[in-house]
Structure formats: structure tokens, C-alpha cells
Amino acid sequence: AQSVTQLDSQVPVFEEAPVELRCNYSSSVSVYLFWYVQYPNQGLQLLLKYLSGSTLVKGINGFEAEFNKSQTSFHLRKPSVHISDTAEYFCAVSPGSARQLTFGSGTQLTVLP
Amino acid sequence: EPEVTQTPSHQVTQMGQEVILRCVPISNHLYFYWYRQILGQKVEFLVSFYNNEISEKSEIFDDQFSVERPDGSNFTLKIRSTKLEDSAMYFCASSGLSGSSYNEQFFGPGTRLTVL
Incomplete structure (x- = not known):
């Protein structure tokens, strides 16, 4: 079984500041890793995914994440946030052989003017 | 863009x-x-469906739940006898068979179910 831990439930940050949202996972098998974003009253939108290859993954809206196998982490970063980045961010994993996603509890990112 | x-x-x-x-x-x-x-809780997997049958399901997906693809476009989730604890936001998602959509699940906006 897999599990995902998002250590920060809320992250307030000022506009144009950098941000890192933390995600750690545990699994007995190799996994695929994902970050989803949820804007108010909308569904989950994929930001980026790690399947294999380069451990630094770039996604939409200027976000990137780095897969660290030894630390079982997949932290999400953005060098300069905008007000429009205010949303809930979910880290998720799926076992390589199956498709079900296991989600973390989410991190609410609030960008302050 | 398809959604x-x-x-x-x-x-x-x-x-x-x-x-x-x-x-x-x-x-x-x-x-x-x-x-x-x-x-206030995590998003939880219920069930996946492929080729007109369930391919995976979680412990949550008990006999009260069923899924169906009644025609070529709809995919439904039925809860036979709702309980208070079924109150939740329910998300549907789909993914492709190959290419870039193979490992990406596209989510709908959700249905908020309130059981009184």
C-alpha cells in the first residue's frame, strides 16, 4: 500500500516570493508521482507528473518538482508566485502497475498581495 | 479543450x-x-473501470456502490441506500489508453452529495 504525507496544511506567501510545498510518500513498489491543483469550485487539474527519467520535472504555470528517491520526496516549487496561484495543491502517487491514485491531504497555498 | x-x-x-x-x-x-x-479529508479512490468491468476497487466501494457505462458517453456511480457518512464531494476522472494521457487522469468538477 502507498501513503502520501503533505506536511503543511496551509502555506501563506507574499506575491513574487518563492514557495515550496512538501510531499513525502511511502511505498513498497516503484511509483508514479503527481501534483494536482484545485481552484475553488473546480476539479483537480494536473500540474506535473514524474514517471521516469530526469528527476526534475517541469509543469504548467511555472511550477516544477524534484523526485528524490532516497528521501522519498516530491516537493513542488515555484520561484515567484502570483495571486492567481492561490489554490489547494494535492500530491498523489500511483503504483507503476495500477492506476488508482493515493492522495495527500492537500496544502492550501494563499498568495498575499 | 475536452473536459x-x-x-x-x-x-x-x-x-x-x-x-x-x-x-x-x-x-x-x-x-x-x-x-x-x-x-476536510483526503481525496479517496473508489473504483476504476475499463472495458465494461471494474478493474480496481477500494475497501470503501462495498455492495452499496455500483458503476455502469450505460451508453457510449455516460459513466455513472449508484449508491443504493445512502447513509449520512456518504456525504462527500464525488469526483469522476478518465484517462486514455496510450500517449501522454495514459498516466494522467482528467478530473471533473465534482458532485457534492449531501445526505440528510
Whole structure:
């Protein structure tokens, strides 16, 4: 079984500041890793995914994440946030052989003017 | 841009009643999923569906739940006899068979189910 831990439930940050949202996972098998974003009253939108290859993954809206196998982490970063980045961010994993996603509890990112 | 749609956006029902939540996946996708999120809790996997049968299901997906693809476009989740603890946001998702959509699940906006 897999599990995902998002250590920060809320992250307030000022506009144009950098941000890192933390995600750690545990699994007995190799996994695929994902970050989803949820804007108010909308569904989950994929930001980026790690399947294999380069451990630094770039996604939409200027976000990137780095897969660290030894630390079982997949932290999400953005060098300069905008007000429009205010949303809930979910880290998720799926076992390589199956498709079900296991989600973390989410991190609410609030960008302050 | 193609998207997953769900109806209704909000469903209110009495405990013990049957509800059907509807989803229209992206048209060329072949894998379909239901997830739910109880208020304040994690998004949880319920079931995945491929080739007209369930391919995976979680412990949550007991005999009260069923899924169906009644025609070429809809994918439904039925809860036979709703309980108070079924109150949650239910998300439908779909993914493709190959290419870039193979490992990406596209989510709908959700149906908020309230059981009174």
C-alpha cells in the first residue's frame, strides 16, 4: 500500500516570493508521482507528473518538482508566485502497475498581495 | 479543450434513498474512475473501470456502490441506500489508453452529495 504525507496544511506567501510545498510518500513498489491543483469550485487539474527519467520535472504555470528517491520526496516549487496561484495543491502517487491514485491531504497555498 | 463533466453539481437526498451520480468522460478515453472527498479529508479512490468491468476497487466501494457505462458517453456511480457518512464531494476522472494521457487522469468538477 502507498501513503502520501503533505506536511503543511496551509502555506501563506507574499506575491513574487518563492514557495515550496512538501510531499513525502511511502511505498513498497516503484511509483508514479503527481501534483494536482484545485481552484475553488473546480476539479483537480494536473500540474506535473514524474514517471521516469530526469528527476526534475517541469509543469504548467511555472511550477516544477524534484523526485528524490532516497528521501522519498516530491516537493513542488515555484520561484515567484502570483495571486492567481492561490489554490489547494494535492500530491498523489500511483503504483507503476495500477492506476488508482493515493492522495495527500492537500496544502492550501494563499498568495498575499 | 475536452473536459470531464459531472451532473448534478449538488445533490441532496434523504438517508436510505438511492442516488445516481453522472459523468461524461473525455470522448476517446477508455479508463474511468470515481473518487470521493469527505469534507476536510483526503481525496479517496473508489473504483476504476475499463472495458465494461471494474478493474480496481477500494475497501470503501462495498455492495452499496455500483458503476455502469450505460451508453457510449455516460459513466455513472449508484449508491443504493445512502447513509449520512456518504456525504462527500464525488469526483469522476478518465484517462486514455496510450500517449501522454495514459498516466494522467482528467478530473471533473465534482458532485457534492449531501445526505440528510
